[in-house]
Amino acid sequence: MKTLIKNGHIVTAVDDYHADLLIDDGVIMQIGKNLSAQADDVLDAQGLLILPGGIDVHTHFDMPFGGTTSSDDFETGTRAAAFGGTTTIIDFAIQQRGHSAQEAFETWLGKAEGKASIDYGFHMILSEVTPATLADMGWLVDRGVTSFKLFTAYPGVFMVSDGEIFQALQRAGEIGALIAMHAENGSVIDVLVQQALAKGHTEPKYHALTRPPQAEAEATHRVIALAEMANSPVYFVHLSALQALDEVTMARDKGQAVFAETCPQYLFLDYTNYEEEGFNGAKYVMSPPLRTHEHAPHLWRGLAGNDLQVVSTDHCPFCMKEQKILGRDDFSKIPNGALG
Numbered sequence: 001m002k003t004l005i006k007n008g009h010i011v012t013a014v015d016d017y018h019a020d021l022l023i024d025d026g027v028i029m030q031i032g033k034n035l036s037a038q039a040d041d042v043l044d045a046q047g048l049l050i051l052p053g054g055i056d057v058h059t060h061f062d063m064p065f066g067g068t069t070s071s072d073d074f075e076t077g078t079r080a081a082a083f084g085g086t087t088t089i090i091d092f093a094i095q096q097r098g099h100s101a102q103e104a105f106e107t108w109l110g111k112a113e114g115k116a117s118i119d120y121g122f123h124m125i126l127s128e129v130t131p132a133t134l135a136d137m138g139w140l141v142d143r144g145v146t147s148f149k150l151f152t153a154y155p156g157v158f159m160v161s162d163g164e165i166f167q168a169l170q171r172a173g174e175i176g177a178l179i180a181m182h183a184e185n186g187s188v189i190d191v192l193v194q195q196a197l198a199k200g201h202t203e204p205k206y207h208a209l210t211r212p213p214q215a216e217a218e219a220t221h222r223v224i225a226l227a228e229m230a231n232s233p234v235y236f237v238h239l240s241a242l243q244a245l246d247e248v249t250m251a252r253d254k255g256q257a258v259f260a261e262t263c264p265q266y267l268f269l270d271y272t273n274y275e276e277e278g279f280n281g282a283k284y285v286m287s288p289p290l291r292t293h294e295h296a297p298h299l300w301r302g303l304a305g306n307d308l309q310v311v312s313t314d315h316c317p318f319c320m321k322e323q324k325i326l327g328r329d330d331f332s333k334i335p336n337g338a339l340g
Contacts, residue, residue, distance in 0.1 A: 001025060001040050008045030012052060021050065053087025053118075058237060058261065058312035059340070061091050062111045066335040068323045070316050074115040077315065081118055088119040092149060097127045101136035105145060123147045123180060127157070129164035134171045147178045149237065152219040153186035153287065166226050173232035180235045183219035183244065184211060184288060193332050204281035205274035207331045208289035213241035216288050220244040224251045224258055233257035238314045240266045240288040242298035249307045261310035262299050265290060265338060282324040285334040286314065313340025 003023040010019050010031070020035040021028055030037065059081075062073040072080065074091075081089055093108035095101040101124050112120055122145050126133055129150075137148060150165055151158035160168075165179070172179045192210035201209075220236060224247060227234035239245060239260045251258040265286065270293045274281040284290055302308035316337030318324050327334030 002038070003041045003043065004035060004037060004039035005043045005045050005050060006035070008048055008050040010050045051085065054081075054085050055088040055090075056081060056086045056313050056315065056340075057090045057310060058263075058314045059089045059091045060314070060316035060337065061089075063092070063094070063316065065316075065337065066333065067326060068318065068335055070337060071319050071323065072315070072317050072339075074112040074120070075117070078115070078117040078120065086118065088121070090121045090123055090147075092125050093122045093145075094125045095127050095133070095136075101126065101133055102139060105140060105143070121145075123149050125149045125151075125158065126160070126168060129160055129168050134167065137168070137171050137177060138175050141175050141177050146176070147180050147235070148172065149180040149182065151182040151186070152223065153182055153184040153189065155186050155190055158182070159186045162222065162226060165223060166230055169227050169230035169232040169234065173230060178233055178235050179227070180237050181219075181223050182238070182287075183216055183223055183236055185215040185219045188218075189215055197330065197332065202330050204279065204285055204327075204331050204334060205271075207285045207334065207336075208271055208274050208291075211287065211289050213243050213288075213291060213295070216241045217243035217247055220247040224248070224256065227258065228256055233259065236260040238263050238266070238288060238312070239299070239302075239308065240291055240295065242291075242295045245298055245302050245307060249302070252307055259309050260302075260307070261312045262302070262308050263312055263314050263340065265314075265340070267296055267299055267311075270296065279320075279325075279328060282327065282331075282334050283320065284338060285324070285327070285331070285336060286316070286338045287336045314338075315340035 005021045010017055019031050022030040022035055022037050060070050061077040063070040093104045095104040108122055124145050126148050150160050169179050189211050196206045196210050239262050248258050248260045269290050271290050273284045317339035318335040318337050323335050
């Protein structure tokens with residue numbers, strides 16, 4: 001089946017121009033001015049942009065978290081992505097403590113098989129770093145999983161020690177892989193959460209107030225130092241705070257291989273969303289949280305100056321009535337995540 005798209009404004013990674021496209025069975029066969037080829041469908045894209053399919057490098061489909069599971073699986077999530085113009089996603093498989101990363105890879109392949117409407121790949125979340133885990137990292141790289149996510153947050157669930165992070169960074173450097181970090185000081189955050197609850201502070205806004213930007217900046221600084229000692233590149237996911245961006249910028253200015261992404265929610269929303277009436281602030285409970293308004297201009301500056309290289313969604317939706325409501329009387333029990 002042939003489709004001819006005429007009069008569009010084509011935008012690629014390196015150029016933009018006005019032209020027509022001829023597509024045959026899903027493959028672009030010809031680009032040019034005033035194409036007159038026979039086609040089954042002819043679309044007029046006058047005044048419209050024609051873009052390559054988007055790649056969303058940060059999604060969480062069918063992910064168990066906080067006593068529930070993210071409300072999009074690989075069927076509904078990739079369908080929504082396709083409607084939005086995203087043609088590839090990279091999701092996160094999760095190695096559970098006491099289980100191998102190879103087992104996690106097979107589990108997530110099973111979650112996606114036969115359901116995905118678009119192309120997909122995987123990062124691997126490492127919940128612990130052991131000799132077996134380090135060996136599994138090489139096995140996974142051979143199968144196309146070349147990035148591994150670790151956490152300095154969520155003690156008892158995902159958080160690993162500095163020594164484990166350092167070993168993973170060393171191993172990644174050896175095998176040409178990349179460590180992706182969720183950088184927040186989880187130990188301090190846990191103290192702040194317990195102190196807030198002890199004072200009777202249960203509303204959604206306290207999710208943000210107990211995860212200050214300094215907690216993100218401190219963990220970012222620490223991991224950058226570990227990566228420098230390991231002589232390995234590092235990538236920070238969902239960077240939200242200007243203080244954390246400053247740490248990334250300083251490292252990059254010194255020539256260190258440090259990379260980072262931010263997300264649309266941190267560019268367009270802010271802390272005031274947590275103040276919405278009633279329990280509506282729970283919609284925006286994610287980690288890191290939305291920041292106050294002064295952070296976003298710095299993130300835009302980071303994108304413009306290439307200190308931030310990627311915009312991803314961190315798509316991890318939970319329904320309000322069935323899932324977010326779990327934290328109605330305790331903000332710490334609201335599932336962390338939002339649609340992207």
